[in-house]
Amino acid sequence: MKAIRIHNHGNEEQLVVDSISKPEQAADELLIRVKTAALNHLDLWVREGIPGVPLPLIMGSDAAGVVEAVGPLAERDFSFKTEDEVLTVPIRSCGHCRFCVSGQENLCAQFHIPGESVQGTQAEWITVPAKYALPKPKALSWAEAAALPLAAMTAYQMLFTKVRLSYGQRILIYGASSGVGSMAVQMAKAVGAEVFTTVGNDEKANLAKQLGADHVIHYKKENIAARVKEQTGGAGVDVVFEHTGEKTWADSLRVLRKGGKLVTCGATTGPIVRIDLRALFIKHQQLIGSTMGTLNDMHGVLKMVENRQLKPVIGKEFPAEEIRQAHAFLAEGRSFGKVVVNFA
Numbered sequence: 008m009k010a011i012r013i014h015n016h017g018n019e020e021q022l023v024v025d026s027i028s029k030p031e032q033a034a035d036e037l038l039i040r041v042k043t044a045a046l047n048h049l050d051l052w053v054r055e056g057i058p059g060v061p062l063p064l065i066m067g068s069d070a071a072g073v074v075e076a077v078g079p080l081a082e083r084d085f086s087f088k089t090e091d092e093v094l095t096v097p098i099r100s101c102g103h104c105r106f107c108v109s110g111q112e113n114l115c116a117q118f119h120i121p122g123e124s125v126q127g128t129q130a131e132w133i134t135v136p137a138k139y140a141l142p143k144p145k146a147l148s149w150a151e152a153a154a155l156p157l158a159a160m161t162a163y164q165m166l167f168t169k170v171r172l173s174y175g176q177r178i179l180i181y182g183a184s185s186g187v188g189s190m191a192v193q194m195a196k197a198v199g200a201e202v203f204t205t206v207g208n209d210e211k212a213n214l215a216k217q218l219g220a221d222h223v224i225h226y227k228k229e230n231i232a233a234r235v236k237e238q239t240g241g242a243g244v245d246v247v248f249e250h251t252g253e254k255t256w257a258d259s260l261r262v263l264r265k266g267g268k269l270v271t272c273g274a275t276t277g278p279i280v281r282i283d284l285r286a287l288f289i290k291h292q293q294l295i296g297s298t299m300g301t302l303n304d305m306h307g308v309l310k311m312v313e314n315r316q317l318k319p320v321i322g323k324e325f326p327a328e329e330i331r332q333a334h335a336f337l338a339e340g341r342s343f344g345k346v347v348v349n350f351a
């Protein structure tokens with residue numbers, strides 16, 4: 008079968024479509040024929056080299072496809088059957104530590120994300136523990152279903168599990184065109200928040216407005232902090248949704264109001280930032296870290312899809328053979344929404 012793998016870290020040239028043997032499902036697993044797998048920024052970091060990546064590695068954290076075989080325990084405990092249409096949840100954890108049993112799998116000492124520290128989803132067939140497969144929402148295409156899990160769980164955990172965003176609050180969400188940003192804008196609007204977001208060009212500005220953003224800031228030609236301050240009468244926002252890091256950090260703290268919360272899941276422009284502790288404590292602010300989400304967050308995501316409050320935005324679809332072009336497209340920031348690869 009075809010599998011997108013890396014054997015070494017480096018640029019896009021390291022991505023190869025290998026021919027490897029089809030996997031066999033364990034007793035508690037499903038064998039899934041993948042229709043579509045999604046890319047995330049994580050794929051770029053993994054390809055470039057982060058610690059703990061087993062090589063060679065099948066890339067990718069998300070997939071949607073059709074169940075082709077069901078292990079006996081997966082059938083007994085989860086009632087899956089062949090031809091079921093599913094999406095996969097990018098969580099692997101021990102299942103029995105105090106974090107796992109309290110629904111905080113991403114704090115488990117054995118927490119893994121497929122395509123990072125265990126084999127990933129960008130292959131014609133994959134095996135997945137039945138507890139980490141869920142029915143594909145009927146309203147979503149294969150591409151939309153594959154695009155959903157990692158980005159949406161990440162946004163959901165940040166907005167609702169971590170900062171409990173609510174009606175009437177003001178939030179600054181960086182990068183409406185990114186996978187996680189495009190999900191977060193929709194989720195924040197669904198609960199009645201006032202959304203400020205940033206984009207790099209006019210075309211992306213229009214798409215951000217279509218997603219529901221109230222205020223769209225062109226970060227290349229406008230000062231983000233000045234625009235937010237002007238629109239809020241100097242008060243700033245209740246929540247900053249960060250995933251960019253160094254380049255935006257100073258603006259993020261400048262626009263965060265008294266009692267505000269900054270939640271971050273990424274550092275695409277660099278990881279080292281400065282903090283004036285006096286401002287932090289005098290303003291009663293909170294800085295909160297967040298990585299990925301839990302199975303419980305994924306159920307929240309699916310509820311929003313079912314309620315028509317959330318629909319993944321697909322930037323571009325590539326055939327699996329064009330994985331190098333797909334990585335370049337994502338890395339260059341040309342996409343509005345998610346980039347996916349098709350195996351069908």
Ligand SMILES: [Zn+2]
Nearest residue numbers: 101104107115
């Ligand atoms: Zn655990």
